[in-house]
Amino acid sequence: MTATTHPLITMLRDPAQREQGFSTLLRQHGHALYWHIRRVVVGHDDAEDAFQETCIKLWGGIDKFQGTDEAQLIAWTYTIATREALQLLRRQVHWFQSIDDLSDTLTERMMAETPLDSQAAEVLFQQALLQLPTQQRIAFNLRYYDNLSFAQIAQITGKREGTVKVNYHYAEEKVKHFITQHAQ
């Protein structure tokens, strides 16, 4: 059976329709990508920068995209967004540090940007997420917020599906534990 190429991918591959296809792609998936980046980098300005870089990389890398269906297209956009978000975080640590060391900084940043009328439970939930190692946090976010399959998350993060499942499971347990410990 021959796989048919998704119309949006056909548009992206056609130089005459590429700009229109790119605008459509971002209109359809830009919100999800932005919020994914925002949850990884946390800071508002950082999210804007990483999103801009993501758009540039997406536009410049269309020719390299080999997939034919929408799920592959979405995974590709998330892969680039995740890479750019992590790249931005890496620039915020010293060469001898891991981005996992940014946990406290990101929590402070999140608290500073939290509106005063936010619900305590929601803030606590975000705090719990920011305690997680980055790979676990990304696996959790992509599954919990973006409803992506473990296979898609594996493709996006470049890990094996089993590893992603373990990361998600650990993340879930840690979030539950953190909330139980800190809830009043």
Next chain:
Amino acid sequence: MKHATDIDTRLPYRESDDYVNHLIERCTSNAIEQHHHQPQRMVPLWIISAAASAVLLLTAGITWWHLQRPATITETEQGPLDRFLDNLSDEDASYITYYEMEEIPTEIYN
């Protein structure tokens, strides 16, 4: 645990949809425009790096060879002393050997 549908996923971040729409629009046109203005890089970065490394290695090799050069010349080329010894007759050579032997302290042989 709550599912994503039970929670305001954006909390505690509060950017409005209008803000995100505007950002998407701006970033879309920036990406397209920037790409138009940037000349396409024809040679991949890794090839440029490999070429630069090769040039560096070559330069280092040539420098090293030049530093080693005097030793090479004495081994392969004839200097004035070699030419003198080549033209020496057997008699002169034995005289020089005898003379040099005389200079050696006798206690070495005892």
